[in-house]
Amino acid sequence: MKKFIMFVLVCTVAFSSLAQAAEKASLPKGYGTWEKSRQKIDNDKKSLFYGIHYVYVDKKAMKAYRSGGLYPEGSMFVVENFNIKEIGGKPVQGKKNMIVLMKKDKKYKTTGGWQFVGFSPDGKPSGLDPVKNCYECHLKEAKDRGLVISRHTDFK
């Protein structure tokens, strides 16, 4: 019986924190109006961003993105990723397949002070593990740039 009560307790805690995470995670409104990268093509089938993507950067993040330094709390980045099709040897943009968000928030200690969230193309959180599926790669690629991998210099 004791074991059963423990089990119920653990499930309730796990479930409510999951529900909380899902509730908190929503895409920032109006990110479509932020500064947007050029079309970026990734041909590596093993890459998370295999396809065609665009990086959106909000105003708060812009100073550090341009010239380095610390990102202020609330800084945000969004990436929209699309399928890629070869038509006549040229890459053509297909359907949207994923959206990802990074938001600077010191609460997220296990992921370097950034909230990492993956979304389905219709904007619902996809439940990816932010440590295993996001942070580890960002840490490896951009430890010295505040975990931000893309560069403003390749927007043009």
Ligand code: HEC
């Ligand atoms: C295997 C490596 C890898 C994983 C895993 C990964 N990313 Fe990234 N991420 C990248 C790369 C590479 C870029 C830069 C793309 C560019 O230069 O256009 C990037 C860029 C981003 C950006 C734009 C800001 C920046 O750092 O340039 C966001 C937001 C982002 N990723 C969120 C996420 C989220 C959320 C997850 C987990 C669901 C995730 N990423 C998982 C490699 C990864």
